Amino acid sequence: MTTKIETKRVENVKAMFPLHGWLGLSLIIIFWILNWTLTGPRTHWGFFPLWLGYCLAMDGLVFWRTGTSLLMRSPRKYVGLFLISAPVWWIFELLNLHTQNWAYVGAEIFTPFEYAFWTTLSFTTVIPAVFGSAEFFANFDFVKRLKPGPRVGTDKRTTLIFFALGWIMLALILIWPKIFFGLIWLSLYFILEPINVWLGNRSLAHWTQKGDWRPVISLWLGVLLTAFFWEMWNYYSYPKWIYQVAWGDWFHVFEMPLLGYGGYLPFALELYALYHWISGLFGDKKTDYVKVTSEK
DSSP states (O other), X not given: OHHHHHHHHHHHHHTOOOHHHHHHHHHHHHHHHHHHHOOSSOHHHHHHHHHHHHHHHHHHHHHHHHSOOHHHHOHHHHHHHHHHHHHHHHHHHHHHHHHOOEEEETGGGSOHXXXXXHHHHHHTTHHHHHHHHHHHHHTSHHHHTOOOOOOOOOOHHHHHHHHHHHHHHHHHHHHOHHHHGGGHHHHHHHHHHHHHHHHTOOOTHHHHTTTOXXXXXXXXXXXXXXXXXXXXXXXXXXXXXXXXXXXXOOSEETTEEGGGGGGHXXXXXXXXXXXXXXXXXXXXXXXXXXXXXXXX
């Protein structure tokens, strides 16, 4: 009898689309329209509410489907995703000073303080958007039922190889940025994944050592969905970003060259590694993103 009651309660929870999800959808509609219909500078103040809407709507979808979500499990940690996101993206902005792969059209109209404020505010939505989208995919049956893949473990030899390759890739970026600029989206993961293993933080190797690639696949699917909206909403924005890469600059989908979308896949892994490295510094070594509800 208790089991039936609990099952019914879960079904009822799944049938309810939460209030914060409706708020997110409302923000998307309002600020998408404003961003694409107003003239002059508007994206600097419209970017954050638009992407806050995306994050809340995606979290609401996850809760509606599963009865749990990043926000509902821990509002405090959900806010932490936004706080960590900005300094994490500034790492990539600093690397881009060397590679010069993207630039912001309209940045010249802001003072240095205004530029730092608006960009930092916008950067806060990167990690919650990707992690929320990844959890959205993590709980589809076709992901949960994926068969085991290659085992990539946490043994000393594997982690040392990863660590060495990460620093080699970073060196190649610094020495030959016009050739190896794409390694920005891979080097940090190879450096930080072993560090997370050694420090006892959560890592993707926790899953792949068992041949379980579902969190990796979820991150890849989630970041591609997020990338589609990033690039689409950016296309008619002002200010906006554009790409200026030394090779592979063809067949643009919105402003992004087609090959560039491949960079989003390792980028999602870097976000995972960076987040868990930073959260581990603050003592949180147990929380795992992305959550797959049925363990193998």
